[in-house]
Amino acid sequence: MADYKFDTxxxxxxxxxDARFGSRAVPIHQTTSYVFDSTEHxxxxxxxxxxxxxxxxxxxxxxxxxxxxxxxxxxGVAAIATASGMSALFVTVLALCSAGDHIVxxxxxxxxxxxxxxxxxxxxxxETSFVAPNDxxxxxxxxxxxxxxxxxxxxxxxxxxxxxxxxxxxITQAAGIPLIIDxxxxxxxxxxxxxxxxxxxxxxxxxxxxxxGIALGGAVIDGxxxxxxxxxxxxxxTTPHFGYQGAVLWEEFGPAALSVRIRTEGMMNVGPxxxxxxxxxxxxGLETLGLRMEKHMSNTAALLEFLVGHEQISWVKHPSLPxxxxxxxxxxxxxxxxxxxxACGIKGGRDxxxxxxxxxxxxxxxxxxxxxxxLVIHPGxxxxxxxxxxxxxxxxxxxxxxxxxxxxxxxxxxxDDFKQALRTAGKLTAAKAKGTGA
Amino acid sequence: MRLxxxxxxxxxxxxxxxxxxxxxxxxxxxxxGQSHLGFMLQHRFFANRGFQCITPDMPGHGLSKGEALxxxxxxxxxxxxxxxxxxxxxxxxxxxxxxxxIELELASRYPDLVAKAAFISTALAIPVNDALxxxxxxxxxxxxxxxxxxxxxxxxxxxxxTMPGTSHxxxxxRLMAGNAPGTLHKDLVACNAYANGPAxxxxxxxxxxxxxxxxRPNDAP
Numbered sequence: 001m002a003d004y005k006f007d008t009x010x011x012x013x014x015x016x017x018d019a020r021f022g023s024r025a026v027p028i029h030q031t032t033s034y035v036f037d038s039t040e041h042x043x044x045x046x047x048x049x050x051x052x053x054x055x056x057x058x059x060x061x062x063x064x065x066x067x068x069x070x071x072x073x074x075x076g077v078a079a080i081a082t083a084s085g086m087s088a089l090f091v092t093v094l095a096l097c098s099a100g101d102h103i104v105x106x107x108x109x110x111x112x113x114x115x116x117x118x119x120x121x122x123x124x125x126x127e128t129s130f131v132a133p134n135d136x137x138x139x140x141x142x143x144x145x146x147x148x149x150x151x152x153x154x155x156x157x158x159x160x161x162x163x164x165x166x167x168x169x170x171i172t173q174a175a176g177i178p179l180i181i182d183x184x185x186x187x188x189x190x191x192x193x194x195x196x197x198x199x200x201x202x203x204x205x206x207x208x209x210x211x212x213g214i215a216l217g218g219a220v221i222d223g224x225x226x227x228x229x230x231x232x233x234x235x236x237x238t239t240p241h242f243g244y245q246g247a248v249l250w251e252e253f254g255p256a257a258l259s260v261r262i263r264t265e266g267m268m269n270v271g272p273x274x275x276x277x278x279x280x281x282x283x284x285g286l287e288t289l290g291l292r293m294e295k296h297m298s299n300t301a302a303l304l305e306f307l308v309g310h311e312q313i314s315w316v317k318h319p320s321l322p323x324x325x326x327x328x329x330x331x332x333x334x335x336x337x338x339x340x341x342x343a344c345g346i347k348g349g350r351d352x353x354x355x356x357x358x359x360x361x362x363x364x365x366x367x368x369x370x371x372x373x374x375l376v377i378h379p380g381x382x383x384x385x386x387x388x389x390x391x392x393x394x395x396x397x398x399x400x401x402x403x404x405x406x407x408x409x410x411x412x413x414x415x416d417d418f419k420q421a422l423r424t425a426g427k428l429t430a431a432k433a434k435g436t437g438a
Numbered sequence: 439m440r441l442x443x444x445x446x447x448x449x450x451x452x453x454x455x456x457x458x459x460x461x462x463x464x465x466x467x468x469x470x471g472q473s474h475l476g477f478m479l480q481h482r483f484f485a486n487r488g489f490q491c492i493t494p495d496m497p498g499h500g501l502s503k504g505e506a507l508x509x510x511x512x513x514x515x516x517x518x519x520x521x522x523x524x525x526x527x528x529x530x531x532x533x534x535x536x537x538x539x540i541e542l543e544l545a546s547r548y549p550d551l552v553a554k555a556a557f558i559s560t561a562l563a564i565p566v567n568d569a570l571x572x573x574x575x576x577x578x579x580x581x582x583x584x585x586x587x588x589x590x591x592x593x594x595x596x597x598x599x600t601m602p603g604t605s606h607x608x609x610x611x612r613l614m615a616g617n618a619p620g621t622l623h624k625d626l627v628a629c630n631a632y633a634n635g636p637a638x639x640x641x642x643x644x645x646x647x648x649x650x651x652x653x654r655p656n657d658a659p
Contacts, residue, residue, distance in 0.1 A: 003587075004595065013597045013605075047454075049483040051600025059602035067603035072596075077609040224612035229501065247454040251501065252482070254475040255612035256604060263603070 006073065006189065007290040014068030028280045029061040048244065048260075058267055062276035066283050070209075070219050073188040073286075074201050077224030078259035080267065081217060081274040081282075085184060085204025086112055088218030089151075091266025092180060092200060095236055095258060097148045099125030104142045106133035106152035108159045108396060111383075113182070133163040134326055140171045148233060149178050154193060155185040155319065155330070155339050157369075158379075158403060159396045162319055162326025165333065169197025176231045184208070184370070185341065189293040190334045194223040200258065205282050207370025208340075211292050215281035217274050220262055224255030236261055243268060292372065295408045297337035302411040303404070303418070307344055312352075312422045314400065317343040341369060345400040346422070348429035350389075353400050354381040355425035362409060362417035374407035374414050439492075443523055444516075449501035450474070450494035453485025459525045461490035467517065467544075468493070469535030470625030471582065471614045473500025476534060479601075492529075494520055498618040506617075506624040510536070510632040514543035521551050530554040536629050539564060546638035555642075562635035566626045574623040581622060582614045 004012070015026055034053045036042035044050045053059045063081050070079040082088040093116075097103065105117050107130035117128035129142040133152045143150070150172050152163045165181060172179040178199035186193075187208045193201050203209055205217035228237040228250045237257045240246035243264040249257040267273060285292075300318070307316045319330035319338035330338045346352040356378070357365050363374040367383065377383070380399035384392050389399045406414070439450045439457060451474040464484050466477045474481070474493035485491040496513060497504030507513050517540060521529055530553050533541035538560025545552040574581040586607050587595075597605040614622065 003583075009597070016593045016596065016598045043486070044483065047482060047486050049479055049486060051479075051602065053602060061602070064602035068597045068599060068605055071603070071605040071608060075608065076605070077612050078604040080603055224609065225615075227616075245454055251449070251451060252454055253478065254473070254500075255609055255616065259603065 009069065009072045010289050011287050013072035014065040026062060026065050026280060026283050028276050030276050031060075032056050056276070057271050057273045058263060060273075060276050060279070062283075063274050063279040066274075066279040066286075067219070069283065069286060070203070070205075070221055073192075073289075074183070074221045075188075075192050075194045075223070076201065076221035077255045079219050079221045080259055080262050081205070081219050081279060082267075083218065083272040083274055084216050085182070085202065085206065085218035086116070087270075087272030088202045088204075088220045089113065089182070090116065091262050091270065091272065092202060092220050092258075093121065093126070093149070094266045094270065095261040096178070096234065097121075097126050098236075100146060101126050102144050102147045103128040104139055104147055104150045105130055106156060106161075106163065107131060108133055108156035108161045109151075109153065109182075110157050132161065134161045134329075136164055136167040136171055139168055140175075143171070143175050143177070147175070147177055149180050151180045151182070153182045153185060154191060154333065155341070157185060157341075158343065160317055160319055160324070160326070160339070160341065160343065162324075162329045162333070164329045165191075165193055165196040165198055172199075173197070176233060178226045185339055186334060187289065187293060189289055190337055190339065194221070194225065196333065199223045199226040206368070208293065208296070209286060209289065209370075210282040211285040211289065211370065211372055212281070213368060213371035213373065215278040217278050217282050220259070222256060222259035222262075226258075228257055236265075241265075292408060293337065296340035296406060299408065299411045299414060300337075300340045300342065300406040303406055303414055304342060306415045306418065307342065310422070312347050312426050314345040314347045316345075340406040342404040342406060344402050344404070345398060346402055346425060348400070348425065348433075350380045350399040351432060352425050352429045353378040353402055355428040356402060356421050357381065359421035359424035360417055361420070362413055363404070363407075363421075369403075369405040371405060372408045374409055374417075375405040377403050379403065441523065443520055446497050446504035447502065448494055448497070448504075448520070450492050450520075451477075451481055453481035453483075453491040453493070455485040455491070457492055457524075458490050459527075462488070463490045463492060463526050463529040465517070465521065465526075465529040465531050466491070466493040467531060467533035467537030467540050468496070468499065469533075469537050470629055471499075471585070471617060471622035472534070472537075473613060473617065475500065475613050477532075480532070492524065492526075498621040498624070500617065504618075506621040507628070508624050509628050510539045510543050511547075511634070513540045513628070514547055517544050518548045518551060521548075526551075528553045530556070532556045532558065533560060534558045535560050536564065536625055539629060539632050539635060542635055542638040542642070543632075546634075546641045549642070562639055563632065564629040566630040571623065571626050571630065574626050575620075578619065578622055579615065581626075582611050585614070586610050 045052050067079040067081050105128050131138045131142045169179050180200040181193040181198040182202045184204040201221040203219045228234045237250045249260050253260045363376045473495045481491040481493050495502035498506035531541045538557040599606045
């Protein structure tokens, strides 16, 4: 295969220069719909006999460049861009699961993922078993005859547990069900889950892929490497589809059957499409994904060196550290880098955490990850402030936990900011301890 | 459509429409390492315009069971058997690459079964480089990659495609990887060994010949 490398694909995949005006940048096709050449042309488009666009809820030329670039970067046969990472997950579930079906999911997921599975899907008759992502045998044990997918992340959020994707892929292959990986925290620059045996990849493009905190977006990437006809578990792909004149998608579209189902059902009937403007922003971000990821990794290594052993830091968690329980797996799967999220505990508990967060000057206190700028959050005083220490512990969090998303600033400036914020936090907690006589 | 032919379960796509063997039948003949999916758009296009389209996967290919046949002559006999089993009296054939060789041989051996023949990217002989044959035997994935490389122009190499959101290169790779192991090697050996093309072509009574050439974008003129 023409073996364009990652950085080349990041810049070029999915786009031939515009034929009419020669635009080198990807044009923003800010349009809802497309003029048909004739009634026959319209019929051919609707019957999926020729390529082209009908309506931007289904496809759009700017969004299609992004989709093809994502497919190329992750090694999938097709991709579908969505309004957010959450909607990418939802349209995937919609294509595979019906009432009475079952999902096995990592227990260490973003809260909205957990709520979707535990509460929303349950109302529609789809049950989920939550299992530790770093325990392949527990995943195998949770699979039932009606299980339709196993879902997890390479690097868990927020606990950074590592899934041994090749080991889990063997389990899902034996069970005849797909392995679906949310690859937001790793990006294809660190590891391509499809190459490890996963069948579908989901991204929140809002994070490292877009990389600048300016546009929400998500994507489903169809690996095209799952035999949907091997059993009778996936009737949405192996029996006539109401949305395409009764076409059996596995027979008609083969490796792209899932993506055709998602486009002709999830996107058609639910409609969480990405705007062309957001696709353009995310494409701009993707052009420098490799460069940015290298800097994210080197800045993370520098900040880890500062934090580990610091007198005010009680613990540091990152997959690159030898004491991380998933260290060996992380180094095997992601030798180029193990992500730019660091979790650490500040001595002095919840008060010290709050004081640190309020003292940072360069880092931004907000609820996102994967921005070009360094971000920090203290769940104990923000997202989880209503919980007791015991309740937080059951969610895998401690009240001294600070989550850092390491950005692209000069690493000395990041470290200096942390130094001064820790100094201030130390003074505040010392004064408070003195004042209360503790 | 699924049927049993020579004790092997065979799949044949009908372009998403019911198939009536008494109508004007267009039979698509796929190339080496390919399947009905290589004609995904074409068979839908013709099936929706009144043609009775039928695109079987040869044994070992696509959704058909069994092992790949080993000579072009055996493949031609297999297609003739398939046409007869479906009760088709005469078909228009559309063959791609190795499918073109099969079509030549089929038209030569069974002239009554063939109404018209269309050939896409084929020749009277398809000698195959030994290195590719060896690669197909030892590293099938690498052989598929090489064929994808040669088979696509510059737009394909950067994963541009008229079907929005699809990478034709990666789709093609998965399609070929979905065949039974060893199928590509057998097909390439069969192509390489076939020597009857010129004689078969001479034996066909030609009433009319259209020839269309469209270079790939960015190919040198």
